[in-house]
Amino acid sequence: MTTATTTPAPNETTGTAASARDLTRTYGRGDGAVHALRGVDLDIRQGRFTAIMGPSGSGKSTLMHCLAGLDAATSGSITVAGRDLAGMDDTALTLFRRQHIGFVFQAFNLLPMLTAGQNILLPLELAGRRVDRGRYEHVVGILGIADRLGHLPSELSGGQQQRVAIARALVTQPDIVFADEPTGNLDSEASAEVLGHLRRSVRELGMTVVMVTHELDAAAYADDVVVIHDGAISAHLTDPGQDELVAALRRKVVA
Numbered sequence: 334m335t336t337a338t339t340t341p342a343p344n345e346t347t348g349t350a351a352s353a354r355d356l357t358r359t360y361g362r363g364d365g366a367v368h369a370l371r372g373v374d375l376d377i378r379q380g381r382f383t384a385i386m387g388p389s390g391s392g393k394s395t396l397m398h399c400l401a402g403l404d405a406a407t408s409g410s411i412t413v414a415g416r417d418l419a420g421m422d423d424t425a426l427t428l429f430r431r432q433h434i435g436f437v438f439q440a441f442n443l444l445p446m447l448t449a450g451q452n453i454l455l456p457l458e459l460a461g462r463r464v465d466r467g468r469y470e471h472v473v474g475i476l477g478i479a480d481r482l483g484h485l486p487s488e489l490s491g492g493q494q495q496r497v498a499i500a501r502a503l504v505t506q507p508d509i510v511f512a513d514e515p516t517g518n519l520d521s522e523a524s525a526e527v528l529g530h531l532r533r534s535v536r537e538l539g540m541t542v543v544m545v546t547h548e549l550d551a552a553a554y555a556d557d558v559v560v561i562h563d564g565a566i567s568a569h570l571t572d573p574g575q576d577e578l579v580a581a582l583r584r585k586v587v588a
């Protein structure tokens with residue numbers, strides 16, 4: 334939104350980090366079938382912070398899960414980091430996610446017996462990848478958690494735990510980070526902090542972040558906002574003002 338993004342991203346490119354073409358996802362069959370996605374065409378731009386918004390049940394999570402290779406499309410195609418997900422079996426998808434995608438969840442999902450620093454490094458260890466100390470220190474600096482790394486999650490506030498979870502998602506240098514209601518468990522002050530740090534990671538690390546959110550305040554941090562109604566995209570806005578966004582959320586798809 335205009336107030337939140339007056340400076341263009343230095344890393345801004347016209348590349349596409351992820352795209353969907355005529356994407357459908359139907360749950361169940363026959364009379365009971367639920368058409369969660371009905372022919373979605375979408376390009377997620379590289380080096381941008383994109384929010385996905387829409388009413389409850391509109392298909393936000395389904396869209397994100399399909400783009401992230403966590404749920405299979407019923408038809409249509411999905412390309413992430415230049416690779417077609419449809420051609421991959423479960424093993425290939427798991428490896429692809431580990432190498433190319435970062436995840437941030439509403440519930441943080443940190444391991445309670447590991448320190449913040451150990452939680453951040455865990456994905457690299459699991460993948461048998463070398464730790465790039467420069468990257469690690471840069472990421473924890475941007476997330477503002479350099480002095481919290483020796484603490485257990487239980488010794489951190491909710492906002493700090495989510496910042497650790499974001500650092501864990503960023504340290505592997507993924508092509509795209511998916512954040513599912515990342516501020517859903519946080520009060521407004523902690524939410525603002527977390528969103529500010531997410532935006533910094535886009536600006537200063539060149540990350541591509543896609544966030545599902547219900548909150549207008551959260552979408553205000555995004556560069557692009559995708560609005561979904563009844564399983565179809567009704568608007569894809571660049572830097573929308575609050576009024577434009579509210580109008581788009583009220584409006585349904587004009588078929």
Ligand SMILES: Nc1ncnc2c1ncn2[C@@H]1O[C@H](COP(=O)(O)OP(=O)(O)OP(=O)(O)O)[C@@H](O)[C@H]1O
Pocket residue numbers: 360361367368369387388389390391392393394395396
């Ligand atoms: N596993 C499933 N089986 C059957 N129906 C499902 C399943 N998952 C989602 N749905 C249905 O698909 C539609 C889209 O759901 P989805 O969770 O993507 O919406 P959403 O916009 O993320 O909702 P919310 O904001 O409430 O989380 C809904 O009608 C939902 O009930």
